[in-house]
Amino acid sequence: MKRYQFKGFTLIELVIVIAILAIVSVAALPRxxxxxxxxxxxxxxxxxxxFINASQMYHSVWLVENEPSSAAVTGYGDGNIFPSTSGYPRNVNSFNPSKPDCPELWENLLQTDLSVDVHSDPILINNADxxxxxWYRANGACYYYYKSNIHDYTTNVWALEYQPLDGTFQVSHDRPLPQ
Structure with a gap:
């Protein structure tokens, strides 16, 4: 009679492999x-x-067009974006030196599926749809908060501060600041 020898893993080898897999999964799970x-x-x-790149490209076109003071830069958006005195996008549909059109700038400079809404209080941005x-602040800046991941009022959010008067940008990851 022929004897068959079983070839395979022993019980201790299986336990060790399962233990190693458990350790690796515990270490990798949070990631x-x-x-x-x-x-x-x-x-x-x-x-x-x-948004930053679109604003800088707008400024480049403004420079190529010999820095028109109050005319909309042609070929940008629907031809309805007006520059600041330094040539960065500031207003949509009219030259208004008093304040920029922040949400309209977002919509006209970008072709994106992200919806933008105007809001007056950065603390309450969680309520926006x-x-x-x-929103626009008295210092002349447009503020944009990305709020798709806000779960409560203590969540850090991505924010962009855009100064249309001099074309500076600052991206941060903080809690919303009061006006």
Missing amino acids: FLNVQQDAHDNRAQAAFAA ADVVS
Whole structure:
């Protein structure tokens, strides 16, 4: 009679492999759980980078057109974006030196699926229905908050401060600041 020898893993080898897999999964699990937040962060950074690039391209076209003082730069948006005195996009549909049209600038400079809404109080941006909340402050700046990932009032949000008068931008990741 022929004897068959079993070839395979012993019980101790299986237990060791299961223990190693458990340790690796415990170490890797937090990283995989944070993927959704990483996606929101990357989407906000990409949207703000697109806005910055569009504003800088607008300024470049303004320079090529011999720096028109109050005329809309042709070939940008619907031809209805007006510059500041330094040539950065400031208003939509009319030259208004008193304040910029922050949400309209976002919509006319970018072709994006992110919706933008105007809001007067940055503390209450959680109540807005749009992906991006925008408002104008007395210092002449447009503020944009990416709010798709806000869960409560203590959540840090991505923010873009845009100064149309001199074309400066500042991207931050903080809690909303009071006006």
